[in-house]
Amino acid sequence: MYTTSNLDVEKTRKAAFEINPLILNRxxxxxFTGQELGDKELFSLFEAARWAPSSFNNQPWRLIYAKRNSQHWNLLFSLLADGNKSWCTNASVLVVIVSKKTFDYNGKPSITHQFDAxxxxxxxxxxxxxxxxxxxxxxxxxxxxAKRELNVPDDYEVMAMVAIGKRASREKLSPELQKHEAPNDRKPLSEIIMEGKFGNKVGLL
Ligand SMILES: Cc1cc2nc3c(=O)[nH]c(=O)nc-3n(C[C@H](O)[C@H](O)[C@H](O)COP(=O)(O)O)c2cc1C
Known part of the structure; x- marks a missing residue:
C-alpha cells in the first residue's frame, strides 16, 4: 500500500472512510520547477493511462504530448488561456487528451467514451x-x-489538457495564485451517494 505522508494534504483533506492515501495525495x-522530464518517467505515466478500463475495451483515449524545450512545446502552449499560461510556463510536459467517439468494432457512437478517457x-x-x-x-x-492545429480527426473529440511536472514551492507563484495553492476539500458523501433512487438518503451517512 502506498503510504507517503504529505503535510499539505493532511491539513485540509480527511477521508470519511479508510482509503489509500495515494488518492488524497493527488x-x-x-x-512547477520547470525541470525537464525523462522519457522513462513520462512513459510510465502513459503506461498507467493505457491500463484504464473502457466500454468494450475500446480504449478511446489518445494522448498528444509536448515536452518543454522540444519542437512541439510552443504549439501546445499557445492553445492555453492566458490564466493557465501564467503557471504552465514551468510545467515539464503538456498533454492534450483526445477521445474517439465511436467504437472500433462497429463504428457506432460510444456513449461512454468521455467517461473512459x-x-x-x-x-x-x-x-x-x-x-x-x-x-x-x-x-x-x-x-x-487544438482540434485544428493538432490534426485531430473528426471522429475524435478533444477532452482536456494536462500539465505535468515537479512541484515547486508556493512562493514561486504570483500572490494571487499563492492563495489557491493548497489541496482542496470535497462534498460530503451524504450529498453524492444515494441508495436505490436519486435523492434517497443513506442512513449510514
Ligand atoms: C477537466 C478539468 C479541467 C480543469 N480545468 C482547469 C483549468 O483550466 N485551470 C486550472 O487552473 N485548473 C483546472 N482544473 C483543476 C480543478 O480546478 C481541480 O482539479 C479541482 O479544483 C479539484 O482539485 P484537485 O485536483 O487539487 O483535487 C481542471 C480540472 C479538471 C479535472
Whole structure:
C-alpha cells in the first residue's frame, strides 16, 4: 500500500472512510520547477493511462504530448488561456487528451467514451503521485484551435489538457495564485451517494 505522508494534504483533506492515501495525495498544484522530464518517467505515466478500463475495451483515449524545450512545446502552449499560461510556463510536459467517439468494432457512437478517457486521465494522475510528480488538468484552452492545429480527426473529440511536472514551492507563484495553492476539500458523501433512487438518503451517512 502506498503510504507517503504529505503535510499539505493532511491539513485540509480527511477521508470519511479508510482509503489509500495515494488518492488524497493527488491534487493539482500550479507551482512547477520547470525541470525537464525523462522519457522513462513520462512513459510510465502513459503506461498507467493505457491500463484504464473502457466500454468494450475500446480504449478511446489518445494522448498528444509536448515536452518543454522540444519542437512541439510552443504549439501546445499557445492553445492555453492566458490564466493557465501564467503557471504552465514551468510545467515539464503538456498533454492534450483526445477521445474517439465511436467504437472500433462497429463504428457506432460510444456513449461512454468521455467517461473512459476520464478514467485514463485519473490513472495517469495517480501514477504521477507514486513517482513524486504532479499533474494539473485544464479546460482553459482553445478546443477548436487544438482540434485544428493538432490534426485531430473528426471522429475524435478533444477532452482536456494536462500539465505535468515537479512541484515547486508556493512562493514561486504570483500572490494571487499563492492563495489557491493548497489541496482542496470535497462534498460530503451524504450529498453524492444515494441508495436505490436519486435523492434517497443513506442512513449510514
Ligand atoms: C477537466 C478539468 C479541467 C480543469 N480545468 C482547469 C483549468 O483550466 N485551470 C486550472 O487552473 N485548473 C483546472 N482544473 C483543476 C480543478 O480546478 C481541480 O482539479 C479541482 O479544483 C479539484 O482539485 P484537485 O485536483 O487539487 O483535487 C481542471 C480540472 C479538471 C479535472
Amino acid at each position: 491534487w493539482s498544484p500550479r507551482s 476520464g478514467a485514463a486521465w485519473e490513472n495517469l494522475a495517480l501514477q504521477a503521485v507514486t513517482q513524486g510528480l504532479v499533474t494539473h488538468a485544464m479546460q482553459g484552452f482553445d478546443y477548436e484551435q
